[in-house]
Amino acid sequence: MTTPTQSSSSGGGAPGLRYPSNKKTIYDRNLNRSKNAELSRAAFAYLFVEMISYAQKNVRNLVDLEKRLNEQGHPLGLRLLDLLLSRTSNPLSSIRPTRILPLLQFIAQTLWRHLFGRPADALERSESDAGQYMLYDNEPLVNQYISLPREMSQLNCAAFVAGIVEGVCDGAGFATESVTAHSVGEQQAEGGGTGGGGGMWPGKTVFLIQFKPEVLEREEILGRGGG
């Protein structure tokens, strides 16, 4: 017997999904069943270790690595948008955010609470660029155990969270040029803003959300109609 046939037959029946004996898969559960469930932080940390080593395979540079982490987060954002909206108090009447501010509030409050158990620390609009928003997290959970090697000091692994944010924006119909994560703990945050506070929050991270021009155009039209 050759090895390939052995490995395929070991799965028992059709390849792909394997069903538990009581025929209840994870898809048969009520979506709200895990609403208040908590996940072990250590379990996530070890999973994240593997996700990063996976993303690091054959990667050319740090920009590439951040892009891959971003791509890992993107589908999560799409799904979370649906899940979180379906869990609001009145799911049938709830609609997705249609304006920028409610969308960002949704991300900073609902999404952040769901993922990290607390809201994001600050939300700002860029003074120089109308399409750019800044979302601050003083201590990103994904970076809690990470010490960057010196040659990678420019990297911020919260690029994964940036991918989730980008997914939510995309799913809600707000196309983005990019969502990126940058460390601002070491130096003062540019543009004055809230100030870096390097001593207090060495891991402080800003998520730069850059919307596409058409989104801003639509926002302006909606603003005129509404006001």
Next chain:
Amino acid sequence: MLVVFALFIISKAGGLIYNREFHTGLSKLSSNDYLMLAGSFHGMHAITKQLCPAPPTPNVQPASAAGLAPSPFSSRPTGIEVLESSHFRAQCFQTLTGTKFLLFTEPQQPNIDSIMRKIYDLYADFVMKNPFYTVEMPIRCEKFDRGLDGFVKVRS
């Protein structure tokens, strides 16, 4: 008052993967000497394990760990746990995976077990959960350093 002189971490192959001095009190050695010291300690640790004069007493373990699942490690003799000299005391803790923590303190230092426990916690968090750390390699993790600093500074 907490006086911790130094901390060594020795990999399961006997290499020195972390070496940190907190408080002067031990002689300054070259990094090469520290490496050799770690290697020879690794060997001595193995010998002390072999010299165990009494056959392991299996009835001691179940009594202390009642209710826990039987561990395959229970009857294995341990190597050096505490070494005393007139100037310092060295406490050695070996994890189940063979990494050794060697902590040098003043001879009369109390509560070394809890200090060791805390160091092990920091190691498990900031070294083993760090995606950029390769096991068995020298430890260069800023957050681990900072955690140790905070801990030793707070306690002293």
Next chain:
Amino acid sequence: MVLYSFYIFDRHTECIYSRRWTPRPTSSSGKTARPQSGSSITSGDGTVTNRRNMSHADDEKLIFGLVFSLRNMVQKLGGEDDTFLSYRTGEYKLHYYETPTRMKFVMLTDTKQNNLRPYLHQIWANLYVEYVVKNPLAPVEHPGGVGVANEMFERGLDTFITAVLPA
């Protein structure tokens, strides 16, 4: 209090006296009861049987090499005036005393014993010096242990140990 063994090494690294006290029989009965608990776990048994195959002379060489290295390590770290006192594992404790003539006295006991260095010093001063060094019939050096294990020294050691280390 359990006393396992006692060794004297001379300045030529040779073991010139050794004495063993067999451990309590309870532990050996425990050992025969062990094999039933899973045969796959043999690491513990392996070391025990290995130890049975090792001769006492091997033990003595190992112990000498060990205390010699530990003593060097201690002096390297703690400075020239530092002295190695003892170490403890989960199973036993080794006590160490070195005379000004670089003779080494080593005693293995259970782990609960406090440092026995004062007793080792007394064995040297009151027994070894009295009954071996001052014995006109004993040679100056003791290759192979000649002249150490004389009747007076043995009896003195027995009395001393039963007096200061009651079982």
